[in-house]
Amino acid sequence: MRRLTRSLWAQVLAGMVLGAAVGAARPALGVALQPLGDGFIRLVRMLIAPIIFTTVVTGIAKVGGQRKTGRVAWKAIVAFEALTTVALALGVVAGIAFGPGTGMNVDPKRVDVRAISGYTAAGKALTASEFILGIIPKDVVDAFAKDDVLQVIFFSLLFGIALAALRAAGTEVLAFVEDLSALLFRVMAIVMRAAPIGAFGAVAFTVGKFGPGALVGLGKLVAVFYLSCGVFVFVVLAAVLRWSGLGFTRFLRYIRQELLITLGTSSSESALPLLMEKMGRLGCSRPVVGLVVPLGYSFNLTGTAVYLTLATVFIAQATNTPIALAKGLAIFGVLLVTSKTAAAVTGGGFIALAATLTAVGNVPLAGLTLLVGIDRVMSEARALTNLVGNGVAAVAVSRWEGELDLSRARAVLADVAAVEAEEYAAGTIDPRAVVPSGAELAGAGGGDASHTGGRPA
């Protein structure tokens, strides 16, 4: 019991249950608790850019050499393209099959568009050359200051390749970046202690604001979306993982802590550093993880992809806009691009949706207003699917590279707690590298050690 209360995932779960209870009993209080959730997400977000920089740089510098980096990045992009295309297709199929918006008969001219003006402005379609030039920072420090993840990744790639090329002359800088990385992960471990509070606040807000009743009107859309995400995760991602040689339910159990934090905060970003560390411990090549997971957060948003097509079809149905097959394919094509550029514009799925509608043309942008109210509810499933998709991508690309330690991965998944505790006791996990979950393990492993230590050897 003591072990349970000390473990982070149990605390996060408790925070969520408590939050839901507060939100349901006293909606006003629940809404007022929003800053707790937002504050936690901000705490994590402030560390994302430097963490991406240090992990990408050390990852590449250790792999040594551009050729390998290029190959891994290329494989990652292929995997991302394949996964997001399947996800987009799934959204279209589900939207057409279930027709969640049919019969709503919304007149786009009578919808108040003020609520979405911010998104539509940000969603202005970028041209290809603008997008590519936009990846180059105005100034390196500016990329970090503005927290532009794509720019940070771009500079980190260059920096890592240059560092690898310097070989011995670069050891000092590499050691420094590694120290910095360890420090940042340690800061993250401290921040993660606040995860239960963040989950509590965020869930209390969502339940208090929207309540169970708010969902009924658009309930069909939400239900179809959750169903589609479920199908994607349990069929598509599970198949990919099976191909890599691992069992899916065990994998989900292994990343339960990350899932809960994502569910609680409805932001997959908040679990990014945790996920990277955990994939490394699973037996994925660390340089691969260092490259694939941060890139995946920009280019492998599978949950967002399902959402984008489904929501587009939904708006078309609700506003009685007929979509011919050709138009449907056009939407699909546009989304293949916008679902990637979503990452370049912070704010995520909703802005990408606005961009898509703008680009497609005949589906009224005003229809977005319908979604504003329930976006938060759908973002839970979106974030969870994104998270699982990135974890699976890290495993699959490692496997593809032939750098997945399969026997280790199986052992870890077979007995998550035991392997983790044993590793901690044996000291094979570098305590510096062990992240939040390390803090959890310190409690768990320490507890185990005192049990065995109590018996005479």
Place this chain on the structure above:
Amino acid sequence: MKRLLHSLYAQVLLAVVVGAILGHVNPALGTAMRPLGEGFIKLVKMLIAPIVFTTVVTGIAKMGDLRKVGRVGLKALVYFEVLTTLALAIGLFVGKVVAPGSGMNVNPAALDTTAIASYTSAGHSMSTADFLLNIIPKDVVDAFARGDILQVLFFSVLCGVALAALKADGTRLLHLIDGFSHVLFRIIAIIMRVAPLGAFGAMAFTVGKYGIASLLSLGKLIAAFYATSLLFVILVLGAVLRWAGLGVFRFLRYIREEIFIVLGTSSSESALPLLMGKMERLGCSKPVVGLVVPMGYSFNLDGTSIYLTLATLFIAQATNTQVSFGQEMEILAVLLLTSKGAAAVTGGGFITLAATLTAVGNIPVAGLTLLIGVDRFMSEARAITNLIGNGVAAVVVSKWEGELDLDHARATLANVTAVEAEEYRAGRVEPTAAVPELAEAAAPAKERA
């Protein structure tokens, strides 16, 4: 042939020719190639602030070392300052007289639409007090984020002086900053691989937009630069050598091997170890050479200095930007700092130029687009002038110290081949083994070649 295609020089040349043809044949398509040139400039620009910081800090901190070495270091510094200032002034003078860029009538807004606002706002005249106060950053990180080079320079100078004052306590930090500077220059080397693409785009755009006549202006700039460099070597460096008691043409003949190596790699760094050995054999004092030549590679870049002022004026003329006398002095002052430690790395001069334009403010940085295509063709003359300047510096400082064996030097120069043959027989000095810490510095340059 294969080697030729692999050399960046040939690739850039090819790209420039293809770009110019495309721009001439199909102006619309040529103009549409603008993002290629613009992207290349952006790649270079994003690194300016950190590179200025690391080079100026390490430069000043090491200059502190230099002073510690004493009289020789001080003399070398004085000589370097005088010569580079002279070179900067000559570049400025030639730029004003020849005016290679006038008549191009380039509209900077067409070069980089995103950046117009900053020029127009920077164009407002500022009072001296405002100007001085603006050099102090609101916040140190803010200065880097906004890429305000004057502010970054100000902070870097403070950091460098403080680091030098820390002496031994600062060595670890100095090493680290030096390491970062290596990484950054390595990134520049990577970026330079796409220079052909940038040169192609820039050339296609320039010719497409401003017509084939714009090539004439660029040709004028190259011609002016080569002529100035030649005159600088023969007149200025020649006079300095004459004072030391040697003839400049014989001296050039003596170091012809190094000149050819530099010509091949277009980086004066690659010939550094060879030059040091040769200066010693000429009769210069060994400790003086060991100090003056390596430091000269950071502080005595004569060719780069000429290029910087000349190119700055070229861009100002091409974009019809008025440069007042005060601004000319400002350019000189900024360059006195940025041209130091700009490193004799390929592409280093381009970075410094970008930094200078950013610092001066009212000359559009986007004007660099005009130079991408031709920068490579000037880097040869730049590197060779730098090399000769450093050889001469070793001779002059030795002479100043009274440690130049003038008879030996004259005899060597009088009969180069005989002396060389004798030395070969005696077993050629292995350049890198003689100065181990320089082997490392030379290695990347060789790799690049």
